[in-house]
Amino acid sequence: MPKKATLANHYSSSELKQKYIKNQDAVESRRWHLLWKVSLEWTIKQAAIAVGISYE
Template sequence: MTRKASLANHYTSDELKQKYLKSKEIIESRRWHLLWKISEGWTIKESAIAVGINYDYAKEIVKKYNDLGEPGVQHIKSKHMRGKKALLTQEQLENLGKELESKLSKGETLSGPQVARWIEKETGIKNVWNQRGWDYIKKAELLMANS
C-alpha cells in the first residue's frame, strides 16, 4: 500500500480547492491543485500525474507548503525568462481566444493537446508540449475575462 502524504494544517481541503480554482497565475494554480488533490487523500505521485508535473517537483512543493504555508506555494516571477520568449504573440493569443469563444458558442471545447497542435500550426514550432496548450488556454481565458 502506498503511503499517503501529510500536509500541514495551513488550509482545509475546501480552502485549498478554492485557492486552486481562484488562482489566476498558472504555476500557482497547478501547485494549489496538487495540494488539494493530496488533501483529498491522493498520493503525491497520483496528484503529480493528475496535474502534469514531475514527482520530485511535487515533493518539493509539498515540503515548501508544509514548511512555509502559502508563501511556499507562491510563484516568484523572475525578471528574466531565461532567454525564452512566449510561444504566441499578443495577436496570436487573441486569435486563440476567438477560437475558444467560437468553439464554446457551438457547445464545443478545445483540450490542451488540441491547442498545442493549434500553436504548432499557427507558429510553425514543432513538438509543442501538450501542457503548453493547457497553459495557453488559461492565458487566453484570462485575456478574455479582462477584456
C-alpha cells in the same frame, strides 16, 4: 505502497480547492491543485500525474 504526504492543518480541502480555482498564475494554480489532491488522500505521485507534473 507509495508514501503518503501529510499536510499541516492550515487550510481545509475546500479552501485549497478555492485557492486552486481562483488563482490566475498557472504555476501557482498548479501548486494549489497538487496540495488539494493530496488533502483528499491522493498520493503525491497520483496528484502529480493529475495536474501534469512529472514525478519520478
